[in-house]
Amino acid sequence: MSDEGSLYQIRSLEHGYPWGDSHVQVLKGLDLAVPPRSFVCLVGPSGSGKTTLLNLMGFLDRPERGEIEFFGRKTGAWTEHELGRMRLTDVGFVFQAFYLLPTLTVLENTTYFLPLLGITGARARERGEEVLVKIGLKDHLSKRPGELSGGQRQRVAIARALAKRPKVILADEPTANLDRATSETIISVFKDLQKTENASFVFATHDTHLVGYADQVFELRDGRVLSPKGGA
Amino acid sequence: MRQIWFLAWRNLFRNPRRTLASLVTVAFGATGLLIFQGFNAGMMNQYRENTIRVRFGHGQVFPKGYFEKVFEEPWKVWIEDRDGVESALKSIPGIKNVFPRVGFFSFVIKGGVNLAARGEGVLPDRENEFFSRMNFEEGRDLREPGEIVVGLGLARSLDAKVGDRITLLGQTVNGQMNGADLVVAGIFHTGKKDFDDGFFRIHLDAAHALLDTSRIEHFALQTGGVGDWPKVAAAIGEKLPGLDAKPFEDLDAVYYKNAVRFLETQFNFIRTIMLVIVALGIFNTIAVGLLERAGEVGALRANGESRGRLFAIFLSESFLLGLVGGAVGIAAAVLLDGTLLARGIPMPPGPGITRQYHILLEIQPSHFIQSLGLPAATTVLASLWPIWRLARKPIPELLRSN
Secondary structure, three states, X not given: OOOOOOOEEEEEEEEEEEEOOXXXXXXXXXXXXXXXXXXXXXEOOOOOOXXXXXXXXXXXXXXOXXXXXXXXXXXXXXXXXXXXXXXXXXXXXXXXXXXXXXXXXXXXXXXXXXXXXXXXXXXXXXXXXXXXXXXOOHHHOOOOHHHOOHHHHHHHHHHHHHOOOOOEEXXXXXXXXXXXXXXXXXXXXXXXXXXXXXXXXXXXXXXXXXXXXXXXEEEEEOOEXXXXXXXX | OHHHHHHHHHHOOOOHHHHHHHHHHHHHHHHHHHHHHHHHHHHHHHHHHHHHHHHHOOEEEEEOOOOOOOOOOHXXXXXXXXXXXXXXXXXXXXXXXXXXXXXXXXXXXXXXXXEEEEEEEEOHHHHHHHOOOOOEXXXXXXXXXXXXXXXXXXXXXXXXXXXOEEEEEEEOOOOOEEEEEEEEEEEEOOOEHHHHHHEEEEEHHHHHHHHOOOOEOEEEEEEOOHHHHHHHHHHHHHHOOOEEEEEHHHHOXXXXXXHHHHHHHHHHHHHHHHXXXXXXXXXXXXXXXXXXXXXXXXXXXXXXXXXXXXXXXXXXXXXXXXXXXXXXXXXXXXXHHHOOOOOOEEEOOOOOEOOOEEEOOOOXXXXXXXXXXXXXXXHHHHHHHHHHHHHOOOHHHHHHHO
């Protein structure tokens, strides 16, 4: 049964990785529902399956078993091309290591994916600038990532994901490389965007400070969700 | 497409030291390729010009079948209507000059030394300007009917010097013995041992008197250039069906044709080795550079970048690297050609050659295209495997790489 109201409806999800001659089962029948416009944190010890779950939610990988519904659509039968298209249009990914292109300016990094969405020239520039203003980087448009602080780089990575206007932003340890003050700024950027852009956020994190701001927290242990907890 | 080239260009600057290392490798390859091609062309062209301007002209015209058969009395098939054939040849477009000649064997005698040698009767007034590569070590080229020029080896065997008298003793076309006393005007050293050791030239009138004939064995021809020969030969075949036209490379097949084939094969082999060295040199740099970008590639693909577009960006990057490296290499080669190599490369005597010579680089337009295109293509080929490996990795694996 599909839940039209859910951003994600995940049922009996199983996934693992080959490890030498054996197979390590990471997710063991995980169930999860994420409502739209939510601010969700996935927490748990290392190896509990946070990143694996995030990868599956971002269509970077296919689950071995189980079903992921995205806005009520079953994704199991989607082709590689369809998954790629979905990553481009509906999902934005932000990583702990930022992964910005060092030879491009802040604005060029932000607008990187827009030509793939058919947005080019002045329209792309306008959208990029709009996002960068929102995220507090309007004075750094022509700087290179190497000229920015860690927090500023993370904001560019968020802006790059956000410029696509995705339905959900998935972030793997987005504050892990940042100091407390910068981390605070980034979290407030996320919270603002949740309100202004109607975007959903799903984080895999160890950062208890970030968890404090979540609408919902899912604790993973041994490849399953222990229990959903209310957040801030 | 514009964004792909833009990103590829910008990516060249992401790690300047690594880009520089690749550029230097490609540039060295392009420089080596261009200099080697220029050297090879210089050697071929100078060898060709020597072959043409020492002895053969651009080609020669013989009585039909004369070149292939051995005649007991060859003068019987020699050309009788010298003026008629000469004017017919001169009327053919592309022929600039016609040189009537007779070739014969005779004894060459000086003092007590008596040697058999091959002689040629020529018209020095016509020939001296065009056949300018005889390289006279002593004296000068032929002028008068009473003179003889001899090869260096032959002169040494006879102990002949400029101004000495030499006697030729031969047989007329009627089978009688005949002789001629001639003064040595010059001693030539073409570098081809067999030619220098047993060859002499005398005036055509003196040769006719010695042989007691007015016939012509063959005509050497000067055309507008080597490229004119096929048209000229076809026109001769039409206009003078009783004659055969042979290009210089067929006349000197043993030396010129074989040497050209040998050098071309060697050149292709060395060129392949140079390109393989370039490929191996940059393969590792490209592979390491791409590997370091695995996480970045993973992040791009996680956000919707396609494998195909990434493949295109990286290939364009390699192509630009090859192109820029090629251009730098070409500039370096041109600079070297204008400075250090301006006087040519001194070469030791080759097989069958007895003198040293300098090879001047002759860089031609097609060499620029090759020296630009081949390193670029090699760089692209060398990067195909690491790019393909990176592009086909699953995204989670890419993200775990860094």
